[in-house]
Amino acid sequence: MLIFLRRRLVSSAVPLAFVVLGVFCLARLTGNPVNLYLPLSATPEQRAAFSAEHGFDQSIPAQLWDYLGQVVRLGFGESLRTGESAADMALTAFPATLQLAAVTMLIAVLGAILIGSLAAYRPNSLADRTASFLSMSAASIPDFWFAITGVLIFGVSLGVLPTSGVVGGPEVWVLPVATLLIRPFGVLVQVVRGSMVAALSAPYAKVARSKGASEKRVVFGHALRNATTPVLTVAGDLTIGLVNGAVVVETIFGWPGIGKLMIDSILQRDFAVLQAAVLLTAVTIFALNILIDVCYALLDPRVRQAVPA
Structure with a gap:
């Protein structure tokens, strides 16, 4: 039975890795959060400050690396809407x-x-x-x-x-x-x-x-x-x-x-809440x-x- 269980755990690791990568990529396809959370009258400096605060000014590979680090630590950052922990919102x-x-x-x-x-x-x-x-x-x-x-x-x-x-x-x-x-x-x-x-x-x-x-x-x-x-x-x-x-x-x-x-x-x-929920x-x-x-x-x-x- 232990051999059977070990084999099932190993076989589940690969599709789970695809889910981790897939949710990161698909979340970015929904659009830039800056356009939703800041008014149209926002200045370029305000947009840049918002992006820097939430890490959106980084390259996609850099954002992916940070995201994988959060997954390993079981922490997914904070919600853009409420400021709460994304993991806590999903668990709730x-x-x-x-x-x-x-x-x-x-x-x-x-x-x-x-x-x-x-x-x-x-x-x-x-x-x-x-x-x-x-x-x-x-x-x-x-x-x-x-x-x-x-x-x-x-x-x-x-x-x-x-x-x-x-x-x-x-x-x-x-x-x-x-x-x-x-x-x-x-x-x-x-x-x-x-x-x-x-x-x-x-x-x-x-x-x-x-x-x-x-x-x-x-x-x-x-x-x-x-x-x-x-x-x-x-x-x-x-x-x-x-x-x-x-x-x-x-x-x-x-x-x-x-x-x-x-x-x-x-x-x-x-993004943080969506990634944690999925x-x-x-x-x-x-x-x-x-x-x-x-x-x-x-x-x-x-x-x-x-x-x-």
């Missing part, structure tokens, strides 16, 4: 994204296991066909369309749910979670149903029935346990997608997470990938046995 915003993703995936996994298992118990029944139709429809709906429609119906027309922010009770979670939930839930129902159909027709399920095991025990005790491996893999990938793709939802609903922080930093050309997200995604692979290797010994010494 990130828990809101993780909470949103965790709640969404918990509901998606539990609901998909229940509905997918019930659908697989009687293949081609009305319940199975209904679950398949609804899950495939859910997996096909764009999240931004669902979010805007939810705001229009439940926020504007009916006025029963808040449309932005996190101030209030549980109702502030409904629209953001529902928007993030719909696609993972649809995908997971299909995965659970397919895995459970195969598991329920496997020889060990037939042996369990012949020994007098109840259908409940066969479904949730034998079949579900053996069907968890593909479900875990897909759920892990979907979780990574939620962390990486929460930008749209956080922007629409004003959720104070890392995605909204990225968008605000791009619009404000706040790198923190990238490290989290790589860590989640490694955790998923480790869990997969624990469930399936063939994975770690295939890793050369």
Whole structure:
């Protein structure tokens, strides 16, 4: 297992290095912050002083060298907007994204296991066909369309749910979670149903029935346990997608997470905050990938046995 983990850590180092370089280059493509933070009437001396204060008067290679030094020291400078530490701003915003993703995936996994298992118990029944139709429809709906429609119906027309922010009770979670939930839930129902159909027709399920095991025990005790491996893999990938793709939802609903922080930093050309937010997200995604692979290797010994010494 240690060899497997070491190999995954080494293989993740190269793409992470590309992320570090890529975010530096792409941030500079958004434009010169001097033009945004100083008025049009600013004198050349004022523009030069602003550039010198924040290091924009240096050459791009020199700025890159300073940036790499900050990455090594885990310090990303200060925000141009607020003067706060860029790393502290990213770390403050990130828990809101993780909470949103965790709640969404918990509901998606539990609901998909229940509905997918019930659908697989009687293949081609009305319940199975209904679950398949609804899950495939859910997996096909764009999240931004669902979010805007939810705001229009439940926020504007009916006025029963808040449309932005996190101030209030549980109702502030409904629209953001529902928007993030719909696609993972649809995908997971299909995965659970397919895995459970195969598991329920496997020889060990037939042996369990012949020994007098109840259908409940066969479904949730034998079949579900053996069907968890593909479900875990897909759920892990979907979780990574939620962390990486929460930008749209956080922007629409004003959720104070890392995605909204990225968008605000791009619009404000706040390079330090943008670099800290993107790198923190990238490290989290790589860590989640490694955790998923480790869990997969624990469930399936063939994975770690295939890793050369």
